Amino acid sequence: MRNFSLLALCATLTFLTGTAKADLPPGVGHDETVKVCGKCHSPEQAASMRQTRTGWEETISKMVNMGSEGTDEEYERVLDYLTKQFGPEAPKPIEINKASSIELEAGLGLTRSESAALVKYRTEKGEFKTLDDVKVVPGIDFKKVEARKARLKF
Ligand code: HEC
Structure with missing residues (x-):
């Protein structure tokens, strides 16, 4: 039952965010981010936040707890990418x-x-x-x- 509602939520999110066309900027780790973080919602969801490396680490563990799957190497690249592109000093959306x-x-x-x-x-x-x-x-x-x-x- 829990799985079912999470799936429904994911589907809703994909629907809600699927129309947003803000492309993620290119860079090392872009492809891993699209692959790993684009399974439930649009990967651009990540672009809505600006935070430090620690903040991104917390967001990623939150996603892993919710069922996100990837290798350690992929997560390392995703973390580097998000910290670089969407760190606290990056311009706000x-x-x-x-x-x-x-x-x-x-x-x-x-x-x-x-x-x-x-x-x-x-x-x-x-x-x-x-x-x-x-x-x-x-x-x-x-x-x-x-x-x-x-x-x-x-
Ligand atoms: C298993 C499905 C799934 C995957 C894969 C996933 N997410 Fe999420 N994500 C969610 C759900 C569900 C929410 C909404 C949860 C909430 O609002 O508490 C969410 C919300 C978010 C948010 C909004 C803020 C927040 O903390 O709720 C951000 C940012 C985010 N995800 C980033 C990521 C990143 C970065 C990745 C890749 C490492 C990722 N997501 C992979 C399911 C997923």
């Missing part, structure tokens, strides 16, 4: 559906009128679900947003 106009301007390198256009569109049409939804917003230079897609959180 930009929550495209929650960030204020000023936060979008600073975080995405937009002009004031571009960030205002994003917020206006979001208010009128509802939340962005994928990067493609942002592509169609009139009045913005999409290339600026695309360049920072690894930091975007939907």
Whole structure:
């Protein structure tokens, strides 16, 4: 029964996070992270956090307790990767559906009128679900947003 509900939760998570298209940045350990951490939820789930090596160690043991499987070598690489890419000093994710106009301007390198256009569109049409939804917003230079897609959180 316990296993069943965990599976259901995993399926829900995959559904919820599956649409988020924030790619994990390339680097040593990227492939292991996608393989080991992408089984239950999207591996990009990891990109929602910023923490120290100890913090990442704790998150990984939590995942192992929940059934995550991998070799010691894989976990070592995942830990190095997460600490390097998502350590405490790494820039925080930009929550495209929650960030204020000023936060979008600073975080995405937009002009004031571009960030205002994003917020206006979001208010009128509802939340962005994928990067493609942002592509169609009139009045913005999409290339600026695309360049920072690894930091975007939907
Ligand atoms: C066996 C399935 C499974 C695997 C494999 C897995 N996770 Fe998770 N993960 C979960 C579940 C279930 C939750 C939600 C649990 C909760 O909210 O307490 C979660 C939540 C998270 C969260 C959100 C914060 C938190 O602590 O709840 C992060 C970050 C995370 N996982 C990272 C990882 C990383 C990194 C890996 C690879 C080492 C990984 N996960 C592998 C099942 C898994």
